[in-house]
Every structure is written in C-alpha cells, then in structure tokens.
Amino acid sequence: MVPAGAHGKPPVVRLPCACVTDRTPEERREELVRLYHEVGDCRRCPLGATRTKAVFGMGNADADLMFVGEAPGAEEDRQGKPFVGRAGKLLDQLLGEIGMDRMRDAFIANVLKSRPPGNRDPQPEEIDACRPYLETQIGLIEPLVIATLGNFATKLLTGSQVGITRQRGRPQERELGGRPVVLYPLFHPAAALRTPKVLEQLREDFATIPALLARERERARPSALAVVAAGPDPAAEPDQLELLG
Ligand code: URA
Numbered sequence: 001m002v003p004a005g006a007h008g009k010p011p012v013v014r015l016p017c018a019c020v021t022d023r024t025p026e027e028r029r030e031e032l033v034r035l036y037h038e039v040g041d042c043r044r045c046p047l048g049a050t051r052t053k054a055v056f057g058m059g060n061a062d063a064d065l066m067f068v069g070e071a072p073g074a075e076e077d078r079q080g081k082p083f084v085g086r087a088g089k090l091l092d093q094l095l096g097e098i099g100m101d102r103m104r105d106a107f108i109a110n111v112l113k114s115r116p117p118g119n120r121d122p123q124p125e126e127i128d129a130c131r132p133y134l135e136t137q138i139g140l141i142e143p144l145v146i147a148t149l150g151n152f153a154t155k156l157l158t159g160s161q162v163g164i165t166r167q168r169g170r171p172q173e174r175e176l177g178g179r180p181v182v183l184y185p186l187f188h189p190a191a192a193l194r195t196p197k198v199l200e201q202l203r204e205d206f207a208t209i210p211a212l213l214a215r216e217r218e219r220a221r222p223s224a225l226a227v228v229a230a231g232p233d234p235a236a237e238p239d240q241l242e243l244l245g
Pocket residue numbers: 069070071072073076081082083084085087088110190
C-alpha cells in the first residue's frame with residue numbers, strides 16, 4: 001500500500017533546534033515512497049522468501065499519530081495492508097469511538113514488515129533486520145505520538161523489557177528517528193478480542209489519545225519568540241511571517 005498523500009501540517013518553521021527537519025512534507029513523502037519500494041524487495045531475513053506481500057504500512061504520511069503493531073497476519077500478508085483482519089476492525093472501531101479515522105488521522109505500521117509463518121512470534125534477528133525500516137518511517141512521518149500495540153512494539157520502542165500490562169496507558173517521552181516523541185503503550189487489539197477486561201482497558205486508554213495529541217500539538221507549536229530568535233526564513237510562506245506580528 002503506497003502511503004496516502006501528505007497534507008494538513010503547516011510548513012516547517014525554522015527554529016534554533018536540531019529537532020525540526022528542513023524537509024518539506026513532499027520531500028518526506030517521496031522518501032517514504034522510495035522506502036516502500038525498498039521494503040517490497042527486501043530479503044534481509046528469511047521471511048522475505050515466505051511472505052506473499054510485504055506490509056509497509058498505510059495511512060496519512062503526515063499524521064501526528066502513529067500506531068505500531070507486531071507483524072502482519074494471514075489477511076495482511078494476502079492484501080499487503082496492515083490490520084485488515086479482526087484485530088484491524090477493532091482498531092478501526094476504537095478509533096471511530098474517539099472521532100478518528102485510520103487513513104485521515106494516523107499512520108499504521110508494524111515491527112515486522114513480513115508475516116512470520118503460522119503467526120509465530122517475531123524472532124530477535126527478524127526484529128533487528130526490520131528495525132531500520134520502522135525507524136526510518138518514524139523519522140519521515142514525524143509523529144508526535146506513537147501508540148505501540150502489544151509487547152513486541154512496546155519493548156522495541158521503549159527499549160525496556162517491562163511488559164505491556166505494566167506499561168499500558170502510561171505515556172513516555174523518547175527520542176526516535178532523531179526527534180522527540182511520546183510513546184503510548186497499549187494492549188494489542190488481538191488480545192482485546194480474546195479477553196473482555198483487556199478490551200475495557202484498551203478502550204479506556206484510547207479515550208486518552210485525543211487529549212494526549214492536543215497536548216503534544218500545543219508543545220510542538222513554535223512560539224513567536226522562537227521564530228524571532230531564528231530570524232526570517234527565506235523560504236517561509238507569507239502566512240508564517242504573520243507570526244512575527
Ligand atoms: N497484528 C499486527 O500486529 N499487525 C497487523 O498488521 C495485523 C495484526
């Protein structure tokens with residue numbers, strides 16, 4: 001699935017801070033499309049030979065929210081899209097309950113881009129081989145919040161061996177893809193399909209996502225003072241200059 005078009009975010013304002021890239025949304029999207037083709041041809045681990053289709057990820061390439069799951073299952077492998085089976089339907093339902101839509105408001109990816117045969121757990125060497133793709137995706141999409149779904153994504157991105165039951169619902173600040181980001185560990189929707197109590201907790205944690213995003217958008221908003229300190233950007237759009245009053 002080719003990532004959806006970049007739209008929505010204001011142009012980058014020049015700041016005296018290493019955390020804001022100079023790439024335009026179009027440049028980031030072009031890079032993402034290049035990466036999509038690279039993942040499609042990938043043979044870095046044996047899963048490249050057994051998969052039907054690589055599952056790159058899908059959604060808004062310019063979203064403030066990313067979801068990271070574990071690995072494609074049978075249906076994802078067949079269609080080449082993430083979360084299109086029962087767990088995906090639940091993910092869409094939970095997003096709908098908070099007024100969000102996967103293609104408009106989020107980008108969905110996985111730790112592994114290829115299906116492990118029989119849906120077995122990802123192996124450490126497969127995770128190591130695939131990890132640069134996920135990190136590059138994060139660096140290009142520039143999300144403010146990454147919701148990690150289940151143990152594999154949570155442990156990989158938090159860098160902690162603490163399991164999802166103890167980490168769920170607790171936002172954590174990290175640096176990923178060269179930028180500050182808030183990780184928000186959540187139960188995997190597949191676990192919620194098996195256990196009603198887990199579904200209840202997942203729903204509870206989803207309800208916090210809009211406020212978390214609003215807080216991070218506010219924190220990421222450049223202050224007029226920072227823009228003045230950086231000086232005028234020769235490439236700035238006229239409406240950015242209005243910030244200077
Ligand atoms: N489970 C995942 O972790 N990812 C998918 O894409 C589908 C099911």
